[in-house]
Amino acid sequence: MKRILSSLVLLPLVSLPMSLCAQVLNVKSESDAPTVAESQQVTQAQKALDYQVDVAAFPDVKALLDQTKVADAILALESKQPQHENNPRFFNLLGVLYLQQKQFASAAAAFERVVLIQSDNAGAWLDLAIANAEAGEFTQANQYFDYIEASHRPSAQILRMIATYRARMQKQMDDHKPWRNQFEYFIGRDTNANSGLLVSHITVTFEGKSIDLLLDEQYKAHPDTFRQVSNRSHFQSRLLGQNFGFDLALTNRSFTKEHVYSYTDASLGMTLGHNFDGFDAGIAGSVEHFIWGNRSLLNNSETSLFVEKNFGPCQLSYVLDYESRRYVSTANLNARSLWSNIAGSCQRHMGAYQWEAAVVARRANDKPVVFRAGGATSRQENILRLSLKTPSALRADLSFSFGRAADEEGYSALLENNARRVVQRRNYRFQLGYPFGKNWMAFAAYEDNRNDSNLVLFRQRGRNISAGVRLNY
Numbered sequence: 001m002k003r004i005l006s007s008l009v010l011l012p013l014v015s016l017p018m019s020l021c022a023q024v025l026n027v028k029s030e031s032d033a034p035t036v037a038e039s040q041q042v043t044q045a046q047k048a049l050d051y052q053v054d055v056a057a058f059p060d061v062k063a064l065l066d067q068t069k070v071a072d073a074i075l076a077l078e079s080k081q082p083q084h085e086n087n088p089r090f091f092n093l094l095g096v097l098y099l100q101q102k103q104f105a106s107a108a109a110a111f112e113r114v115v116l117i118q119s120d121n122a123g124a125w126l127d128l129a130i131a132n133a134e135a136g137e138f139t140q141a142n143q144y145f146d147y148i149e150a151s152h153r154p155s156a157q158i159l160r161m162i163a164t165y166r167a168r169m170q171k172q173m174d175d176h177k178p179w180r181n182q183f184e185y186f187i188g189r190d191t192n193a194n195s196g197l198l199v200s201h202i203t204v205t206f207e208g209k210s211i212d213l214l215l216d217e218q219y220k221a222h223p224d225t226f227r228q229v230s231n232r233s234h235f236q237s238r239l240l241g242q243n244f245g246f247d248l249a250l251t252n253r254s255f256t257k258e259h260v261y262s263y264t265d266a267s268l269g270m271t272l273g274h275n276f277d278g279f280d281a282g283i284a285g286s287v288e289h290f291i292w293g294n295r296s297l298l299n300n301s302e303t304s305l306f307v308e309k310n311f312g313p314c315q316l317s318y319v320l321d322y323e324s325r326r327y328v329s330t331a332n333l334n335a336r337s338l339w340s341n342i343a344g345s346c347q348r349h350m351g352a353y354q355w356e357a358a359v360v361a362r363r364a365n366d367k368p369v370v371f372r373a374g375g376a377t378s379r380q381e382n383i384l385r386l387s388l389k390t391p392s393a394l395r396a397d398l399s400f401s402f403g404r405a406a407d408e409e410g411y412s413a414l415l416e417n418n419a420r421r422v423v424q425r426r427n428y429r430f431q432l433g434y435p436f437g438k439n440w441m442a443f444a445a446y447e448d449n450r451n452d453s454n455l456v457l458f459r460q461r462g463r464n465i466s467a468g469v470r471l472n473y
Helices: 002-006 036-056 059-066 070-078 088-100 104-117 122-134 138-151 156-175
Strands: 179-190 201-206 209-214 224-239 242-255 263-276 279-292 295-311 314-327 335-350 353-368 377-389 395-410 420-436 440-453 460-472
Touching: 036 059, 036 088, 059 070, 070 088, 088 104, 088 122, 104 122, 122 138, 122 156, 138 156, 179 440, 242 279
Parallel strands: none
Antiparallel strands: 179 224, 179 460, 201 209, 224 242, 242 263, 263 279, 279 295, 295 314, 314 335, 335 353, 353 377, 377 395, 395 420, 420 440, 440 460
């Protein structure tokens, strides 16, 4: 980069649309600056002419290109380089052919020769920046984009394209950072902070008689405000030639009045994956400790085997997950489950909008370690997530979760003549987020949770609304 910039000659800029990318670059000279529309019309017409002129100078290369033999055309053109060391059109054509073959490093070298010979060729500068971006040379590409913006007064169309490349490069750099962290802080209000019941009384059966019991006020739903703080950290690297990942998460939700329902959740996980030909597979494990009302409630562990395959902008995955739950003071709730999970996700651009969709289906048979009311439980969960990102960077996320749990045995002789419990869970969540600063996002969310059951003891509903900030660092 320094070698190229040091060789620049300060000349009035003129429109020289010599490359494929130059067709959309609006370059204005100091003395005769055409309008944006005029420049775009000129470059659109000139693009085809320039390319034809460049190729026409090499009949054997043109013949190979007419037969779509691009690789052979490149070899033929390379053999002529000693006779064209100072010909910018030669290196421009070579760079364009390299780009067609996705030989981005070679394309960058060719366009570098163009700008060394012809420093005011704005199109070649743009091609040079793009070739470096595609080759993964993000620092160089950003420097070239900086120079184009500062020295060549690009049109709004080109500025948008440069911004798109910068965002894509930044995402790739962020994705390859060893450590990625996310901090969240938000406040909200929950209409059912204590997981209270919907009903005010229940009917029990005892010695053949039905008895109507009025529930104490403490078992009814209590609204309360809360604050939540969380931090998630992810580390990724290579270990023994494999993809290694490490995750650490800590979440605390504190209620203003219902202190006994405040909780802290801490988890630790690791993943080891391998890139096979056409798909990825690996193993993952995690441990979790859950504290509820300042008392340790649950220790959870999971071991998973996964397979993932990409289909263009979509991904399909299958996960086999063994889960073990151990309660600290209520051992009769201990259980183990073998989950079968299948998931699919896709990303799509529709104009300036970016859509994402994901579907997850999970099935398991939850087996108690010792005796448990209801015995084994058949569980299923279905999740749908939709996301939309607008040109203004506003992001909308909508998720639906539908679950069902059915016991194999009667839950209690006191409830509905020992009926088997069936619980249907529904969750709806909508969130709006808007970025500010470099890594910050403000968001607001609404969530609705419902539990319906044939046993009134398990009917619950709660809604919460929250707002906060998120920092990626």
